[in-house]
Amino acid sequence: MIEVRKVQDKKDLKKFIDFPHELYANDENYVPELFLAQKDLLDKKSHPFFQHSEADFFLAYDNAQIVGRVAAVKNNNYLEYTGDQSGKFGFFDVIEKYEVAEALLDTVAEWQKERGLTKLAGPENYSTNETCGTLIEGFDSPPTIMMPYNMPYYKEFLEEYGFEKDMDLLSYKILTKDVPDKLIRMSDKILERLNGKGITIRKINLKKFSEEIDKIIQIYNSAWEKNWGFVPMTDAEFKHAAKDMKQIVDPDFVLIAEHNGNPIGFTLSIPDMNIPLKKLKRGRLLPFGIFKLLYHKKDIDRVRIVTLGIVEGYRKLGIDAYFYMKAFEEAKRKGMNFGEASWILENNEMMNKAIENINGKVYKKHRLFKKAI
Structure with missing residues (x-):
């Protein structure tokens, strides 16, 4: 029973x-x-x-x-x-x-x-x-x-x-060795063109974390507002999540795009902490889990592109391509074998096409279900 x-x-x-x-x-x-x-x-x-x-x-x-x-x-x-x-x-x-x-x-x-x-x-x-x-x-x-x-x-x-x-x-796997060198070389040209339009792209400043989060919240809730299934995060929810995220982010993988000083896009990639987390028994950091976590951080060989958003009106200028190129350029520089771009709505044609253009291949699928009750 x-x-x-x-x-x-x-x-x-x-x-x-x-x-x-x-x-x-x-x-x-x-x-x-x-x-x-x-x-x-x-x-x-x-x-x-x-x-x-x-x-x-x-x-x-x-x-x-x-x-x-x-x-x-x-x-x-x-x-x-x-x-x-x-x-x-x-x-x-x-x-x-x-x-x-x-x-x-x-x-x-x-x-x-x-x-x-x-x-x-x-x-x-x-x-x-x-x-x-x-x-x-x-x-x-x-x-x-x-x-x-x-x-x-x-x-x-x-x-x-x-x-x-x-x-x-959809979750895409992109091997760093498969990202065409010509695409990485193109990043400087894209940035030059964007700069000519008053658009700059920079890394997050962790010393001004609170101010940066205020900018990112604006982008997040604006860039995703028309996406299927989306609901805006409250400031309290976003800051609560960001507080935990600060412990594991690598600023080389967090980029913010601005137009004349106004935030218009950002991307967040995270080294895959699941690799060391897999070693923790029952998810406990204490008494000795923290040492396992720190020891196995050296084994991380992949990065996950968690979020990439650009506000409407700036989406076909190459900002997304630049974000992807820089993520894989950094991953390659840090000796990582591959990146995962996840998750992407199956009906997001522009984003799926951008990942396919850098030789990304779908290797995992998750499904959301519905039912009348």
């Missing part, structure tokens, strides 16, 4: 965070999430998401054993911004037993219907601004930083429940 219980206290929350470690114990590609980061993300008292929206977390039990987890999410900012009456599900993990998945999803559907919502969509760990999507292709390698990973049977379970495809998210 499957029983689904709501997470009630800190003890339950710890079980919720730790369940994937049990589920993927024998999976060589699994990378544990940092316990402290997950605890922060799920904290209803301190995380800024809960200033405007709500979520509850659930665990499925078979007798006394935990066999699955899920979150029910009502993102009020998304509902207001899009008009789409979709409740979200996220943090979905389950053993290979369909009735467990069904019990968890039934619980989320009822939770959403009680709040007047008519559709269920996801998985999204609050929104598309956070980790989202179910991996449907590319199970032969570990995920890069801040990208989800799951068992192959998740797609089958979601479809059996009645979900259908909403959107695919």
Whole structure:
């Protein structure tokens, strides 16, 4: 008999965070999430998401054993911004037993219907601004930083429940050796042309981090405002995420474009910290995990291009090409073998074409699902 219980206290929350470690114990590609980061993300008292929206977390039990987890999410900012009456599900993990998945999803559907919502969509760990999507292709390698990973049977379970495809998210692999040298040489010419139009591109100044983040927020919410599934981040949400990001960013991989001093574009790439994180037992930094993390940073051989955005009116000037070229020029200079550009909406023709032009190949796909309830 499957029983689904709501997470009630800190003890339950710890079980919720730790369940994937049990589920993927024998999976060589699994990378544990940092316990402290997950605890922060799920904290209803301190995380800024809960200033405007709500979520509850659930665990499925078979007798006394935990066999699955899920979150029910009502993102009020998304509902207001899009008009789409979709409740979200996220943090979905389950053993290979369909009735467990069904019990968890039934619980989320009822939770959403009680709040007047008519559709269920996801998985999204609050929104598309956070980790989202179910991996449907590319199970032969570990995920890069801040990208989800799951068992192959998740797609089958979601479809059996009645979900259908909403959107695919593409991840491209670009080997640094495959990026044409002529493209890298072109970067100086592109920059010269941009400078002639009053556009400058520079690295982020970490000494003025707070001021830089204020500029980047403007770009982020403007550049993505018309993207499918997007909801603007509040200043509190963006700054909360940026605070954690500051610990791992390399300023050589964060570029800001400005036109006559006004921010118009930025790109963020991150050395793939999942490589050292893979060595941490159950995502714990203490007592000795921090030393493993620092030791294995030397093994990082790839970078993930996390975000690249340009505000409308500046998108066909070559800024995106310059951002990509500089990312791979830096990756090559630092001895990295490849970069991952992820994720890209399958219907974003301009961005997909730009990556294909530097010999990027799709090597992973994640899917977002939808269902009437």
